[in-house]
Amino acid sequence: DIVMTQSPSSLTVSAGETVTINCKSSQSLFGSVRQKNFLAWYQQKPGQSPKLLIYLASTRDSGVPDRFIGSGSGTDFTLTINTVQAEDLANYYCQQYYDTPYTFGAGTKLELK
Amino acid sequence: EVQLVESGGGLVQPGRSLKLSCLASGFTFNNYGMNWIRQAPGKGLEWIASISSSRSYIHYADTVKGRFTISGDNARNTLFLQMTSLRSEDTALYYCARQGWELPFDHWGQGVMVTVSS
Numbered sequence: 001d002i003v004m005t006q007s008p009s010s011l012t013v014s015a016g017e018t019v020t021i022n023c024k025s026s027q028s029l030f031g032s033v034r035q036k037n038f039l040a041w042y043q044q045k046p047g048q049s050p051k052l053l054i055y056l057a058s059t060r061d062s063g064v065p066d067r068f069i070g071s072g073s074g075t076d077f078t079l080t081i082n083t084v085q086a087e088d089l090a091n092y093y094c095q096q097y098y099d100t101p102y103t104f105g106a107g108t109k110l111e112l113k
Numbered sequence: 114e115v116q117l118v119e120s121g122g123g124l125v126q127p128g129r130s131l132k133l134s135c136l137a138s139g140f141t142f143n144n145y146g147m148n149w150i151r152q153a154p155g156k157g158l159e160w161i162a163s164i165s166s167s168r169s170y171i172h173y174a175d176t177v178k179g180r181f182t183i184s185g186d187n188a189r190n191t192l193f194l195q196m197t198s199l200r201s202e203d204t205a206l207y208y209c210a211r212q213g214w215e216l217p218f219d220h221w222g223q224g225v226m227v228t229v230s231s
Contacts, residue, residue, distance in 0.1 A: 034215070036215065038215075038217075040217035040218075042158075042218075044158075049208060049221040049222065049223055049224060050158065050208075050218070050221055051221070052217060052218060052219050052220075055216055055217050055219070056215065061219065093157065093158055095158070095160075095217060095218075097212075097217045100160075100163060100172040101160060101172070101173075101174045101175070102148075102160040102163070102217075103160065104157060104158045104159070104160070105157075106157050107157045107158075
């Protein structure tokens with residue numbers, strides 16, 4: 001199984017700051033045939049279902065603000081949130097969908113000062 | 114508008130069975146793979162089962178393999194999860210989620226709670 005290691009587990013920032021969340025996979029998520037990284041990022045606000053933010057490592061889902069930026073390739077990936085806003089308070093998860101069993105990182109809890 | 118609505122959860126004793134449903138609307142159900150993901154109280158996300166758009170290819174997490182069965186009824190636009198031999202560690206909020214080609218889980222239901230306890 002592909003293990004997803006996400007860091008940090010929690011983060012406390014002030015509104016307007018930039019946040020970086022890291023995600024490392026135990027094997028490459030780059031598909032050599034399709035030349036794509038099968039890595040996604042989700043946001044889960046308290047009491048809500050997860051929401052897809054980023055897929056194929058760097059493509060924002062429809063309606064996702066451009067302050068959310070996904071980057072990385074192979075085994076190392078990053079979610080950057082520029083100019084964090086109060087509404088970004090949530091848990092963030094990375095997930096590999098390169099192969100089953102699909103696996104998630106343990107999550108990063110973003111709290112605001 | 115894409116909608117996924119889960120139902121069928123509740124309180125069940127260890128060793129018993131339960132069947133969850135996920136009614137899909139707003140998209141062509143048989144064009145998409147579907148998944149079940151669960152979240153234990155206060156914990157992270159755990160994928161547990163997937164079924165391809167053709168409904169021919171099925172995968173399970175080791176934690177539920179042999180006990181849970183995923184299926185889809187394209188005529189009723191409904192995804193199912195038959196759960197047997199339930200254990201206390203199966204207590205969780207169960208989500209169904211849609212998966213398109215080369216996409217992860219792009220739409221999720223609101224979740225249905227399953228509590229396994231005597």
